[in-house]
Amino acid sequence: MSADDVNQFIKTNRRVAKQVETFRGHSESDKHWAARREFLLRNMSEFEGEGQMDRLLSLSIVWTNNKFLGCQYSAELMERVNEMADGIEVEDAPVFKTRDEMVKQQRMSFGIA
Template identity: 55%
Template sequence: MADGLEDFLKQNREIADTVEGLRGLWESDKHWRARRDFLVRNLSGYPQDRMDYLVALSMVWSNHVFMGCRYNEELMEKVLEMADGVDVEDAPHFTTRDEIMKQRQ
């Protein structure tokens, strides 16, 4: 989707400008590309007045993928479903406390 996403954004400057304005100063290019893909894939489901909710969901997903954060089950199901098809370059793998405890038994 990366090349397709780049082509889509080149052809849709208004969407590209809106989405680019959502990038955090702290985000690396790798993190931003993945979160931008998440945002673009889900833009049609969120009107302009609900954009803050979509941005929050994208941050939940990004925090989960890149930092190993966990959230309640319902929220995780929602963001993982929304991220279906997003390609994450070199995503880290995190071992949870529960997984470590199972290994010790």
């Protein structure tokens, strides 16, 4: 689903789009929200039933926290949300490095093995 597909879906499914808009966080930037909204719209059909929307919302937040803030979660959880987000393109997403990666890079720049 591309950004154009998302916009087309929103235009043709006003009720669903209106419901999804209620899930936007107050401090969520337009870029974060666009990505998370696409995540929600792509996966809503898999999370129908009582309590399932809360589960989907939690997974969408896990995915955006990892993508935009660099938060880390279990490998199993990250595999799940990355599968759910497969194909979502995020422009200018930050790149995060672990402390170990930064130390290794510093050592290499000073010629320390």
